[in-house]
Amino acid sequence: MIRLRLRTRLAIWFAASILLILTPCLAGILVLEWRSMRAALDHHLTEDLEVASEMLVLRGTDVVWRTEADRDLGYDAGLQRWVEVYTPEGQAVFLRGPARQEAIRAALATLRTEPGGFHTVSTPAGAYVRTLSAERSLGPRRFRVRVARAEDGLRLDLERLVLLFAIGAPLAVFAGALAGYVISGRALAPLARMTDRARAISADHLSERLPVENTQDELGQLAAVFNGTFARLEESFERLKQFTADASHELRTPLTAIRSVGEVGLREVRDPRAYQEIIGSMLEEADRLTRMVGTLLTLSRWESGLGGPNQEKLDLRTLAQDAAGQLSVLAEDRRITIDVDLPHPLVVTTDPIMAQQAVTNVLDNAIKFTPKGGRVRIWSATDAHEHCLILDDEGPGVPVDQRQRVLERFYRIDAGRARDTGGTGLGLAIVHRALAANRGRIVIDSNETGGARVILALPRSDSTTVHQQTS
Amino acid sequence: MRVLIIEDDAKVAGAVKTGLAAEGYEVVVARTGEDGYFRATTEPFDVLLLDLGLPGRSGLEILTGLRGQGLTVPVLVLTARDGIDDRVLGLDSGADDYLVKPFAFAELLARLRVLLRRGRPEETRRVRLADLELDPLTRTARRGAQPVELTAREFELLDYLLRHQGQIVSRDMLARDVWKEPSRGTPLDNVIDVHITRLRKKIDHGFSPRLIHTVRGVGFLMKEGEP
Numbered sequence: 001m002i003r004l005r006l007r008t009r010l011a012i013w014f015a016a017s018i019l020l021i022l023t024p025c026l027a028g029i030l031v032l033e034w035r036s037m038r039a040a041l042d043h044h045l046t047e048d049l050e051v052a053s054e055m056l057v058l059r060g061t062d063v064v065w066r067t068e069a070d071r072d073l074g075y076d077a078g079l080q081r082w083v084e085v086y087t088p089e090g091q092a093v094f095l096r097g098p099a100r101q102e103a104i105r106a107a108l109a110t111l112r113t114e115p116g117g118f119h120t121v122s123t124p125a126g127a128y129v130r131t132l133s134a135e136r137s138l139g140p141r142r143f144r145v146r147v148a149r150a151e152d153g154l155r156l157d158l159e160r161l162v163l164l165f166a167i168g169a170p171l172a173v174f175a176g177a178l179a180g181y182v183i184s185g186r187a188l189a190p191l192a193r194m195t196d197r198a199r200a201i202s203a204d205h206l207s208e209r210l211p212v213e214n215t216q217d218e219l220g221q222l223a224a225v226f227n228g229t230f231a232r233l234e235e236s237f238e239r240l241k242q243f244t245a246d247a248s249h250e251l252r253t254p255l256t257a258i259r260s261v262g263e264v265g266l267r268e269v270r271d272p273r274a275y276q277e278i279i280g281s282m283l284e285e286a287d288r289l290t291r292m293v294g295t296l297l298t299l300s301r302w303e304s305g306l307g308g309p310n311q312e313k314l315d316l317r318t319l320a321q322d323a324a325g326q327l328s329v330l331a332e333d334r335r336i337t338i339d340v341d342l343p344h345p346l347v348v349t350t351d352p353i354m355a356q357q358a359v360t361n362v363l364d365n366a367i368k369f370t371p372k373g374g375r376v377r378i379w380s381a382t383d384a385h386e387h388c389l390i391l392d393d394e395g396p397g398v399p400v401d402q403r404q405r406v407l408e409r410f411y412r413i414d415a416g417r418a419r420d421t422g423g424t425g426l427g428l429a430i431v432h433r434a435l436a437a438n439r440g441r442i443v444i445d446s447n448e449t450g451g452a453r454v455i456l457a458l459p460r461s462d463s464t465t466v467h468q469q470t471s
Numbered sequence: 472m473r474v475l476i477i478e479d480d481a482k483v484a485g486a487v488k489t490g491l492a493a494e495g496y497e498v499v500v501a502r503t504g505e506d507g508y509f510r511a512t513t514e515p516f517d518v519l520l521l522d523l524g525l526p527g528r529s530g531l532e533i534l535t536g537l538r539g540q541g542l543t544v545p546v547l548v549l550t551a552r553d554g555i556d557d558r559v560l561g562l563d564s565g566a567d568d569y570l571v572k573p574f575a576f577a578e579l580l581a582r583l584r585v586l587l588r589r590g591r592p593e594e595t596r597r598v599r600l601a602d603l604e605l606d607p608l609t610r611t612a613r614r615g616a617q618p619v620e621l622t623a624r625e626f627e628l629l630d631y632l633l634r635h636q637g638q639i640v641s642r643d644m645l646a647r648d649v650w651k652e653p654s655r656g657t658p659l660d661n662v663i664d665v666h667i668t669r670l671r672k673k674i675d676h677g678f679s680p681r682l683i684h685t686v687r688g689v690g691f692l693m694k695e696g697e698p
Contacts, residue, residue, distance in 0.1 A: 280686065286573070287688060326650070326662055329662055329665040353653060360659075364658035
């Protein structure tokens with residue numbers, strides 16, 4: 001099957017539809033025209049017969065035209081009509097017009113026995129003649145009277161009409177095709193422009209957009225949809241670039257530390273104690289690097305959905321209490337109170353390891369950013385589908401414009417602060433991924449103290465809605 | 472104790488060999504899968520250290536082959552892939568334990584000890600060091616004549632350190648064995664450090680000699696005198 005361009009196909013469709021409409025129309029016109037011309041001819045023949053019946057008189061044994069002088073008036077050869085009168089035995093008793101010629105009469109000889117009414121006969125010369133015959137009485141005698149008119153004029157008219165249509169119809173179809181080609185070309189021109197522009201949009205030129213000529217029509221909507229896609233693509237490219245830059249910075253920092261500590265250590269001979277310090281410091285950085293790579297691999301594994309999370313019923317309250325118990329020493333160190341205000345169980349369906357890491361990371365952040373002597377509160381909220389674990393701290397909070405970005409890998413509000421406290425910059429990214437993989441979400445807000453409020457929402461295990469499980 | 476290391480990376484193999492030799496093991500290194508398989512089937516070894524990512528014959532093939540031959544020698548698998556499926560695959564093929572690269576040497580030693588001890592009567596390990604003594608029944612500790620008050624977690628931590636006295640204990644080991652956490656994150660590291668600090672305050676402050684030592688970049692060590 002040959003694949004034609006859309007424009008060509010549209011032109012063909014145009015032409016085909018015109019042909020489809022035109023053909024029955026023209027055929028109908030031809031039929032109607034023929035019938036009305038035929039009806040007019042028959043009407044004339046009827047009149048001829050009536051005139052002949054009036055004008056023919058019996059003079060002695062001869063049949064003659066009442067007014068002898070105009071017997072041939074209007075019946076010359078050019079008009080191609082005639083009158084014949086025969087005895088019942090077939091003897092011609094009166095002839096008028098071309099019928100007086102022997103040849104024509106000879107051609108019509110077979111017609112003498114025909115029944116009355118209209119007939120079309122073809123002469124051996126190839127002409128068509130329409131006849132009307134009837135029985136008439138002149139005095140005591142009966143005769144057969146027949147009037148005739150040539151049908152050729154009629155046929156010629158019809159042929160001209162057919163010829164006109166035969167030339168006109170293809171012209172109309174061609175004009176339709178041309179119009180279709182031109183119109184669809186004009187209609188598709190924005191599409192061609194969009195194609196050209198889209199071809200130019202590559203990874204390096206993601207900021208370009210398709211032209212939107214009319215926001216209301218289909219092409220405009222298509223362009224708008226594509227532009228939306230390009231915008232998201234650009235955004236994710238930007239984030240990927242940012243991540244690559246951040247990751248290389250974060251990964252190179254410990255590597256640089258290992259190198260420089262090692263190189264400086266080797267510059268002079270030291271006592272074993274100093275070497276132990278140097279090697280220990282290098283090992284610390286190696287450990288940091290190991291943890292960072294491990295976390296990144298965990299993140300990408302969760303993101304790719306490999307293996308899929310385990311779906312287990314689990315009480316967020318127990319999880320929060322355990323995390324609070326485990327991290328309580330960190331809080332005590334900074335004289336921070338952790339208030340766990342969870343009167344009811346919060347049973348959700350989730351992966352236990354992912355959920356535990358999420359809660360621990362968020363609580364660790366809350367303790368880290370709350371000033372000494374402050375308070376961290378853990379409470380909950382529930383709706384028909386989700387249980388929310390809510391952690392309020394008394395730290396500086398997260399600026400509104402960064403609440404989404406802090407969930408990205410390596411994003412830090414204050415680059416120096418988190419690194420000094422030993423963070424990898426991946427804590428919230430882990431939380432974000434862990435919840436996303438379990439059909440939950442993390443929302444960052446602020447609380448009455450101006451500190452951060454982190455909401456961890458997970459689907460209730462007794463939720464009535466059946467979620468499509470992503471596998 | 473004879474250990475066979477099947478590992479293609481010269482640096483890793485050399486470091487592990489040196490480290491194990493220093494601990495008193497007799498170490499043989501095979502640098503290819505074929506050599507390793509040949510040695511494992513022809514010489515007696517007490518434990519095998521097998522790298523999964525070998526060129527040519529893969530570690531898993533060797534493992535399956537050895538088990539197919541009816542060899543029951545304990546095998547500790549080393550792998551750079553820490554996906555769950557790889558682990559299950561390794562254990563299903565007859566590995567006794569696995570370590571994800573990069574690993575802490577202290578952890579390798581601990582795992583090897585466990586493998587070598589397996590199937591033998593549990594040796595009675597001392598839960599005392601110098602004048603520090605732990606009473607598992609009352610879950611209390613005593614340094615000299617001085618009783619020491621310990622929280623439950625502190626007691627478990629001290630018990631674990633004492634049972635591994637003379638060996639370096641990494642944070643990974645503490646996270647897994649004392650805190651029972653499958654993975655170790657930054658928060659847990661901080662928690663472990665705080666507990667060690669508190670334990671040190673109760674055990675070592677005002678006493679001599681110091682018993683809890685920090686080995687920088689590696690972990691902790693309980694030992695009488697300087698490390």
